[in-house]
Amino acid sequence: MTTPTVAPTTDTTPSTHAQPVDGALPLPVLRNVADLRAQVAAWRAAGQTVALVPTMGALHDGHLALVRRGRELADHVIASVFVNPTQFAPHEDFDRYPRDEAGDAAKLASAGCAALYAPSVRGMYPEGFATAISVGGPSEGLCGTFRPQMFGGVALVVTKLFLQALPDVAVFGEKDYQQLMVIRRFTRDLDIPVRVEGLPTVREADGLALSSRNAYLSVDERARAPELNRALIAAAAALSAGALLEDVLTAARARIAEAGFGTIDYVELRDADTLAPITRVERPARLLAAAWLGKARLIDNVPVLPA
Amino acid sequence: MTTPTVAPTTDTTPSTHAQPVDGALPLPVLRNVADLRAQVAAWRAAGQTVALVPTMGALHDGHLALVRRGRELADHVIASVFVNPTQFAPHEDFDRYPRDEAGDAAKLASAGCAALYAPSVRGMYPEGFATAISVGGPSEGLCGTFRPQMFGGVALVVTKLFLQALPDVAVFGEKDYQQLMVIRRFTRDLDIPVRVEGLPTVREADGLALSSRNAYLSVDERARAPELNRALIAAAAALSAGALLEDVLTAARARIAEAGFGTIDYVELRDADTLAPITRVERPARLLAAAWLGKARLIDNVPVLPA
CATH class of the missing domain: 3.40.50.620 (HUPs)
Structure with a gap:
């Protein structure tokens, strides 16, 4: 307690x-x-x-x-x-x-x-x-x-x-x-x-999800931050197209790291309603991520629809 | 959970x-x-x-x-x-x-x-x-x-x-x-x-607190059961009259045991509002007890007022 x-x-x-x-x-x-x-x-x-x-x-x-x-x-x-x-x-x-x-x-x-x-x-x-x-x-x-x-x-x-x-x-x-x-x-x-x-999440023109914690970002970090969202969108598209989850997540993590993020807490696929872990997209799913950029812990998520 | x-x-x-x-x-x-x-x-x-x-x-x-x-x-x-x-x-x-x-x-x-x-x-x-x-x-x-x-x-x-x-x-x-x-x-x-x-607790004429679990008592146990309440009433009176808590609790436990109760889970003095443990009755208190009689776990409690 x-x-x-x-x-x-x-x-x-x-x-x-x-x-x-x-x-x-x-x-x-x-x-x-x-x-x-x-x-x-x-x-x-x-x-x-x-x-x-x-x-x-x-x-x-x-x-x-x-x-x-x-x-x-x-x-x-x-x-x-x-x-x-x-x-x-x-x-x-x-x-x-x-x-x-x-x-x-x-x-x-x-x-x-x-x-x-x-x-x-x-x-x-x-x-x-x-x-x-x-x-x-x-x-x-x-x-x-x-x-x-x-x-x-x-x-x-x-x-x-x-x-x-x-x-x-x-x-x-x-x-x-x-x-x-x-x-x-x-x-x-x-x-x-x-x-x-x-x-639905409100975003900046470049895709960054609005967050009070974006205030913690430096100018340079702010320029890199939208890559979190872009990586998730690309991953969601690949999953809907039938790509293997493991491959998709590996690529997404690599892209987020290359953008200059530090620790990536998670990039995971879950059922959209129960949030139960899943490995294939057979009904509405959600791809969720959390990663550190400088002093800011940024989170984002996107829908993943079955093919 | x-x-x-x-x-x-x-x-x-x-x-x-x-x-x-x-x-x-x-x-x-x-x-x-x-x-x-x-x-x-x-x-x-x-x-x-x-x-x-x-x-x-x-x-x-x-x-x-x-x-x-x-x-x-x-x-x-x-x-x-x-x-x-x-x-x-x-x-x-x-x-x-x-x-x-x-x-x-x-x-x-x-x-x-x-x-x-x-x-x-x-x-x-x-x-x-x-x-x-x-x-x-x-x-x-x-x-x-x-x-x-x-x-x-x-x-x-x-x-x-x-x-x-x-x-x-x-x-x-x-x-x-x-x-x-x-x-x-x-x-x-x-x-x-x-x-x-x-x-306030509703009681039988002999003092036993009404409880659905009284149905578990045999005829003999039912006759002994009111001693739980009597022991608490006597203890509350002693505390209000200034007796030492330790002496009062020892006497109460002895009386409950003599009546034929088995395990006595607790007999304790608490603040009446917060239920914080107390050792002296300086404001409204409560004396609470739980003890087993045959297959029934009986509980009871009485108010204890400052002298």
Whole structure:
């Protein structure tokens, strides 16, 4: 059991309106569960629906695409910004993870987001907190091997956010494909009454998947980074054309290494729904990779369709 | 992670009306989540509130007291009957745990229960189920030591029942005091929007706590069984009067052993709210015990007030 070590307190931080930034509309910022529930209850009382877009902030156009999708699916969108300590291991980048609430609020308002929910760490994990969630199945292998703490932390914080807001629908990006499958799994297993929607990865013009961690890349690394995606696309095409998995993966790893990536955590083929390891593409599959480029651990994935 | 091994299926068991038994009113029996949610939604649409009483069946007057308390707290009471495999270890009494749905339905109807929810094991834990919940804090020690599988299983099934029904309030007996504290803990930690109410233990005239497992007692054992409660009451009185904990526990264990109990799993003093071990009674405390009498493992607990 991993219990976050945080100072004891009860969250009584008042909610506020974010200051307008660069002419963007101001956005209500809710900082505790009571204010969040009051806002959702007011919308529900008016017969309106709610979409939730959970984020860790440092928002980019990929996040804003989730907000726009949420607006298609519901009357109002709430985005949460919470850098969740329970999904980071001690050696990982919790402390240096980029944070910019004013900038995030301006972007969310411009995308039509109705409210920003930004709870405190102490509000989420008060004194005496003692509960953990573990998910097998889709969390096994891939990032689950290299970041063993992550998916339990994700399951815990997403369960809390779901049950705090009780939205009709929540929207997540396929960029974090394994995370999306883990969220679908525990949401179904725990009977959480929230519909989970996935949205295809938003990319730069050169194919690089948008990620808050791209900020860690140097100019030179940024130029090399799209090779991760290109290697996956080429590999997916070869697999659909009937090439042997082992040959395809060897070629993909070589291409990623040649592009200047350091450690390649994994390049793997999985079933698209269960994430079970597979060796042949007989139904929809997914090719997933994680590799280090300088100080950034980049992940990407692409669909692989049967021939 | 403990995942129950059950055959794959999707639960499509139709819900029914229980047959009238001995002239009792019939009771709607809901057998899947869709029917449960439809019933709750119908009541909500009429502005009415709902209490849930989770049970494992084999109902006795203690359970019916929970139903009656539920009726005081909400417009309608749903009782669930589900013998949950994930909270039993392989050597425990899952298979022989008493089951009597017709009898349970008649009792519930007579107590004013509005519906019985009786999901199947396969409906609760379908193929691919992969999620577990663990709770530290109040689940540590006591029954958590002797039945290490239990509280994770309880947390999982109660979370599912809460999120399936989303009642306004749920009622549990103080007979299972540690379980009640564990349920309060994860309900709060996961932000489950359900109020958890505890009700004092219902006892036979001679003090024996009502329990479905009392059915395992022989006539002779049944006559000896109330000594567990008497030993706890005497110990609580001694502690409130300032006696030393060690002396009190030694005397209590001796009295329980003299009554013919076999293995005494524990007799312990704990803080009444956190269940943290304590040695002196400076604020409300709880004295808890578990001991074997023949084939029955009996548990009991009593409040201990500061002098």
